Amino acid sequence: MTDAVLLLLLFLAAMLYTSVGHAGASGYLAAMALVGLAPETMRPAALVLNVFVATLASVRYVRAGRFSWRLFWPLALAAAPMAFVGGAVQLPSQLFRALVGVALLLAAWRLWLAPKTLPDGDTKPLDEVHPPPLPVAILCGAAIGLVAGLTGTGGGIYLSPIIVLSGWASLRTTAGVSVLFILVNSLAGLAGLATKAIEWPPLLPVWIVVVLVGGWIGSELGARRLATPKLRRLLAVVLVIAALKLLLT
Template sequence: MITLVLAASVLIGVSLGILGGGGSILTVPILIYLAGQDSKEAIATSLFVVGVTSLVGLIPHARAHRVRWRTGLIFGSVSMIGAYGGGRLAEYIPGTVLLVAFALMMLATAVAMLRKGAGRKKAGHKAPHAEMPVKLVVTEGLIVGAVTGLVGSGGGFLVVPALALLGGLPMSIAVGTSLLVIAMKSFSGLAGHLSGVQIDWGLALTVTAAAVVGSLIGSRFAGRIPQNTLRKAFGWFVVVMGVFVLGQQLPTAVWTSPAAWIGAALAAAVAASWTLAGRHRTRDDAAATPETTRELSTRS
């Protein structure tokens, strides 16, 4: 069993290194179903594993200049405040409602990632070393932190799209910067859990060591994967995890209902048509660019 735990732990690190997310949502099930921990101990342990793994995985991204330090530090600091407020609010909302809402938000985020082309805006990406405006970073940090506090996980799944889609950062830089934010939030959350939970430090360190190896492997691949491919991989990974969370939370009667399958098929059709429409617009814009250039040069 320990071999299976270690193999799965490597995948945690690979996910964080390549995608900048997926750590907590993978670590908790591994610790519960493979290592036999209870839910509270698994959550606390996962915060330690993900925090250390993200911090180590941050190093190769930083060396490759794929981290926006000011953006990450401000985002992480503000998201801690939002996470605290979200955690307090979560006491008054049923857990199933929170997780279902989180899963739906993950699916919406995935559609946006698959459609918008690595978070590109019409004006293009920011300069490679430009930082995001402070007001935008603070606003996004508060919102992402509040949602993370509400559902108790999902840091990277929210941070990466916020940096890429709303902030206009290239995916590789959004991934590197998200590791800084995740590390900050994980250690902050761990500090809150340690007062009431005992951690099996032997298991925690073993899982962390395997995850660190995976993160170093993943971060090396992250810089070599094309931006469009990285974005699609992240988007589809979020789709899979969102469907998994929904499957765990919704009752069996919902999934066996014909209406649910018809609704899912319609939603998939709409998402597919939306994505294809975005691709056609991108191709049309690309095709028009050379013509526009020739026309301008002719006029001049």
């Protein structure tokens, strides 16, 4: 029963997150927390799922024309080495749970309270991109990369609101940039984790298949159609419950 619940939660996380240009790591972490997985298993598993889903979503967003290389490259160049450093750091269990709990609350805030930073529609042309000054992009990318590596996420929940609220790109272009940024960070974080022994869950191959199906559906919604705000808010509630479990137990 627990395995079936986890599979359903992973599927929903992948579908809903890819619809807004994310790969779902915070959702996967929430699902694993709810079923009681150990922290040393959660971080590498979430990153692996992120890599597969972000790869799929990146291809779909780029093909749909929802991407800007000018905005992407300085952010990713600064983030990748810091994500590697964060991934290589072995955090105490309680500190890891606290960091992930805070990350889940931030993700829930994005999904529930900030609908204008999600791609329900664009008010700017797709090609209207205003990249930040290079020092700003490098500082932003490095900070997000470090947090992403430490928590086992791709950093998209931090990057996409910054892009939109700063006016650097349109909503759907933000989604495309964010998902490729997540892929780079997830790979770098995994490389950092690989410097130490990794404990893999036995059902990880099944999880990969499930999130790929969810990611295919979600990225289609995000790249070409509209995502569903009500479902996002439902996911936000799940994230809050998981965050409280991590923070209070």
